[in-house]
Every structure is written in C-alpha cells, then in structure tokens.
Amino acid sequence: MSRIEALFSSRAANVLLALSSACLLVLLFPPYGFVLLAPVALAPVLIACAREDSWRWRFAFGYAAGIVYWFGVCRWIQWTLEHHGGMSGGVAWFCFALFCLAKAVQTGVFAALSGLVIRKWFAAPAIAAMWVVLEWTHAYTGFQWLSLGNAASDLPLPLRLAPVTGVWGVSFSLALISAVVAALAMKLQKHPAFWLLALPFLMLLPDLPASRQGGEGAVVVQPNIDDDSVWTQDLLDSTERQMSLFSLSVAGRDGATQIIVWPEVPAPFYDFDPSFRSLITSIAKQAQSGVLAGVVANSDEGNGPLNSALLIDKSGNRVSRYDKVNLVPFGEFVPWPLGLLTQKVSSEAGDFVPGRGVVVSALGQHKIGTFICYESVFPAYIRQFAAGGAQVLFNISNDSWFGKTAARYQHLLIVRMRAAENDRWIVRATNNGITGVIDPAGRVTKTLPEYQEASARVQYDYVADRTMYTRFGDWFVGLCALVSVGAIVAAAMPSAYRSE
Numbered sequence: 001m002s003r004i005e006a007l008f009s010s011r012a013a014n015v016l017l018a019l020s021s022a023c024l025l026v027l028l029f030p031p032y033g034f035v036l037l038a039p040v041a042l043a044p045v046l047i048a049c050a051r052e053d054s055w056r057w058r059f060a061f062g063y064a065a066g067i068v069y070w071f072g073v074c075r076w077i078q079w080t081l082e083h084h085g086g087m088s089g090g091v092a093w094f095c096f097a098l099f100c101l102a103k104a105v106q107t108g109v110f111a112a113l114s115g116l117v118i119r120k121w122f123a124a125p126a127i128a129a130m131w132v133v134l135e136w137t138h139a140y141t142g143f144q145w146l147s148l149g150n151a152a153s154d155l156p157l158p159l160r161l162a163p164v165t166g167v168w169g170v171s172f173s174l175a176l177i178s179a180v181v182a183a184l185a186m187k188l189q190k191h192p193a194f195w196l197l198a199l200p201f202l203m204l205l206p207d208l209p210a211s212r213q214g215g216e217g218a219v220v221v222q223p224n225i226d227d228d229s230v231w232t233q234d235l236l237d238s239t240e241r242q243m244s245l246f247s248l249s250v251a252g253r254d255g256a257t258q259i260i261v262w263p264e265v266p267a268p269f270y271d272f273d274p275s276f277r278s279l280i281t282s283i284a285k286q287a288q289s290g291v292l293a294g295v296v297a298n299s300d301e302g303n304g305p306l307n308s309a310l311l312i313d314k315s316g317n318r319v320s321r322y323d324k325v326n327l328v329p330f331g332e333f334v335p336w337p338l339g340l341l342t343q344k345v346s347s348e349a350g351d352f353v354p355g356r357g358v359v360v361s362a363l364g365q366h367k368i369g370t371f372i373c374y375e376s377v378f379p380a381y382i383r384q385f386a387a388g389g390a391q392v393l394f395n396i397s398n399d400s401w402f403g404k405t406a407a408r409y410q411h412l413l414i415v416r417m418r419a420a421e422n423d424r425w426i427v428r429a430t431n432n433g434i435t436g437v438i439d440p441a442g443r444v445t446k447t448l449p450e451y452q453e454a455s456a457r458v459q460y461d462y463v464a465d466r467t468m469y470t471r472f473g474d475w476f477v478g479l480c481a482l483v484s485v486g487a488i489v490a491a492a493m494p495s496a497y498r499s500e
Contacts, residue, residue, distance in 0.1 A: 021046075050115065079405055106138070114130060131148065132476070139377075162420040166380075172476070225400075259368075263431050265294055269294065367391050376397075395415055397431070399431065
C-alpha cells in the first residue's frame with residue numbers, strides 16, 4: 001500500500017471527510033448561499049462514519065464537524081459579545097469557543113449513532129430521522145438557529161413539505177439524499193437508491209401559493225437607531241418626532257393603511273410612559289390606522305422588564321400587548337454563571353423576564369399575531385399564532401445587534417420558513433434591516449434598504465386556512481423519534497451484526 005493509499009484509509013481521512021461536511025453546511029447559508037449543495041452536505045461525514053467501527057471515533061468525527069459548523073455559521077456571536085456584551089476581544093472569542101464546543105456534542109452523538117445503522121437496509125430513512133431529532137433538540141439545549149431545511153427556502157419542490165411537516169420534513173428529505181449518496185459511494189447496501197423513489201411523490205403535494213400582490217396596506221418604519229446611543233430627553237423627543245414623521249408621511253390620513261409597524265428598537269420606548277402613549281395614540285388617530293410598536297413594559301409581578309409589542313387601534317385605544325416569551329441568551333438575560341464574564345446586550349436594568357404566552361389580537365375584522373426577533377427560530381411556537389386564529393403575522397426585530405454580519409440574512413431565511421410552514425404573510429419591521437414582506441410561500445416580495453432611515457407602504461393579505469403543520473405541530477418529529485429508536489434498537493440486536 002502506498003503512502004497516499006495509507007493516508008486515505010486512515011482516520012485522518014475520516015476527519016477530513018467530516019470537516020468537508022461542516023464546510024458544505026456552512027456554504028449553504030448566508031453569506032454564501034450555495035443551496036444546491038444541501039442534498040449532499042451530510043454525505044462526507046456519513047462516509048467517514050461508515051469507514052469507522054469505533055463509536056468513540058465516530059463521535060469525534062461528528063464533534064469536529066459540529067465545531068466547524070457552529071463556528072462558521074454563528075461567528076457573528078463573537079462580534080456581538082465583544083461590541084455589545086462588554087467583553088474584551090479575547091474573552092469574547094473564549095466564550096464563543098465554549099459555545100461551539102458545547103453545541104458540537106449533538107453532532108457528535110448523531111455521528112456515533114449513524115455509524116451503528118449505516119450498513120443496514122433501513123439506514124437512509126433512519127439516519128434522516130436521527131438528523132431531524134438532532135435539529136429539534138437544539139431548542140432545548142440553549143440555542144437554536146439554522147436547520148438544514150432552511151437552505152431549501154429557495155428550492156420549491158422540497159419546500160412543499162413545509163406546510164405538512166414544518167421545516168423538519170424538508171431537513172429529512174435533504175438528509176435522506178445524503179445518506180443514499182454515502183451508501184452508494186461506499187457500496188453499503190444492494191439497492192440504497194430505492195429510498196429515493198419516495199422523492200417524486202413530493203410532486204403530488206399541493207404546490208406553493210402562487211406569487212401575487214397583497215391587497216391590504218401596512219406601513220413599516222425602519223428608524224436606524226444607533227445601538228450605542230446615550231439617551232437624553234432631547235434625543236428621545238427628536239427620535240419620537242422622526243418616527244412620527246416617517247409613519248404619517250407614508251400612511252397618509254385617508255385610512256387606507258391598516259397598520260403602522262414600528263420595530264423592536266434600542267430606545268427607551270416605555271409602555272408606561274404617558275408621553276409615549278400619547279404619541280402613538282395621536283399617530284393612530286391621524287392615520288386612521290392601527291399602530292404596532294416595540295416597547296419595554298413592566299411585568300405584573302414587578303420582577304423585571306418585558307420586551308413587548310403594543311397594539312393600538314385606529315381610534316387610539318389599546319387593543320393588546322404581547323410580551324416576548326422566548327428570550328435571547330446574553331441579549332436579554334445572561335445564563336448563570338456566565339454573568340461573571342459579561343453583561344447583557346440590552347441596556348435595560350436587570351434581566352428581562354419572559355411573557356406568559358401567545359397573544360392573537362383583533363385588527364378590525366381580522367386577527368393578527370406578533371412575534372419578536374429571536375422567537376422566529378422556534379417553529380412549534382410560531383405556529384401557535386396561526387393555530388390561534390392569526391390571519392397574518394408580524395415580526396418586529398432589532399437585527400442591528402448583529403452588526404453588518406451575515407446573521408441578519410440568516411435570520412430572514414428563518415422567518416421565510418415560518419411563512420411557508422403556516423401559509424401566512426409575514427410583515428417584518430426591523431431597526432436597520434432587513435425590513436420587508438414575505439408571502440405565504442416564503443418569498444420576499446419587498447425590502448427596504450439596509451442601514452438607512454426609511455419607511456414604506458407594503459402590501460399583504462389575510463389568510464384564514466390552516467396548514468397541516470399549523471394544526472398538528474411537530475407530529476413529524478415524533479415519528480422521526482420513533483423511527484430513530486427503532487432503528488438503533490434493531491441495529492444493536494445481535495442478529496443485526498450479520499452481514500447483509
């Protein structure tokens with residue numbers, strides 16, 4: 001055996017394969033966006049797992065891939081911790097490295113278990129199911145961000161699964177293809193491509209809603225407020241006047257605008273401030289339009305501030321207030337004991353406290369739901385707004401915490417998937433971008449220029465129908481969990497070690 005052959009039959013080659021998968025996964029998402037790599041992104045690490053008998057080494061391959069993946073996709077976290085979290089550059093890098101090391105554990109577990117089943121006839125669907133379960137667990141392990149299925153937001157055929165299974169089915173279909181590619185490359189089964197026969201059935205699913213212009217009008221305001229502003233009364237008064245000008249100059253006073261939407265902003269807009277309430281009441285009455293504004297509120301228990309969305313009707317009456325439930329680690333609270341190293345990104349005194357649940361509000365004859373910033377990453381949570389009767393969704397966010405990194409484009413990709421899952425228009429207002437409108441197929445129909453003060457009238461529509469995912473939630477994840485457990489048990493049985 002030559003030195004080259006020895007090298008590529010060694011574990012070093014397997015590490016390179018695992019890292020190749022990590023790089024492919026990173027390349028799927030902004031700022032790169034090579035979405036056509038999605039069906040093969042997991043294949044290299046699965047090949048590495050097929051070449052390795054030791055579960056410890058398979059875990060190591062997956063762990064290495066996970067570290068590179070989280071580093072490549074979420075390196076904006078280091079920037080945020082340094083610029084807004086009060087950390088020095090070195091401490092920010094250290095904390096970010098700890099984050100990557102912790103999150104990579106799940107990818108390591110996936111690789112270790114995949115190698116157990118990869119030579120079985122049922123390997124492809126079992127591995128795809130395990131990948132879905134892995135992605136689902138991120139919501140319960142400190143941080144959830146991009147799922148593999150998010151890469152298919154621009155791939156109409158696999159995206160047809162989103163209203164049925166949520167993003168999980170889309171991830172499953174892409175992971176399934178990768179598992180088949182790995183099996184073909186390693187000649188692991190006799191006919192592994194058999195599982196691909198399920199993919200043409202995607203064409204039998206309902207097509208995505210056709211592209212069209214909405215019939216209802218909203219005004220989105222993008223104030224481009226500096227995160228580092230030192231707020232004085234004069235600056236606050238000036239900012240409020242500017243927000244009023246941007247709202248009324250576009251909305252007009254003819255009542256044609258259904259709602260004016262202000263984003264989540266790094267400004268002291270307090271729900272309990274009489275002058276602020278007077279301002280938005282005046283805007284609502286002048287425009288004969290509802291006003292939805294990001295505010296800071298006090299919890300009823302008095303145990304901390306709330307990150308909230310306040311809705312005022314066209315007569316200036318308060319309709320509702322939604323308090324953000326899913327808070328951002330480091331942004332709105334600091335996990336213990338890391339508070340010794342950093343401070344919150346937010347300037348509010350004390351940690352924010354979570355709200356109590358979903359709020360669906362009346363806007364004229366229709367129902368709307370509003371979710372705030374990072375909450376967009378939780379598909380099971382966002383579907384509750386549509387399941388509760390919301391006919392259009394509003395997303396207010398302050399993506400300026402991301403700086404000029406790719407995170408804002410990644411965030412938009414996530415919000416697009418929520419639209420496709422629930423067959424809902426989403427009107428999105430942010431502090432400095434990306435502000436715009438997403439249609440029920442996840443298409444971005446309009447955006448405002450980033451990093452500029454701007455406002456615009458945008459079009460959306462109300463949709464009353466509920467998708468299968470809206471009605472039944474993460475049913476597909478439960479199915480994948482059962483398949484995963486069954487496959488692992490079957491592979492671990494003594495009879496499973498016979499050659500097939």
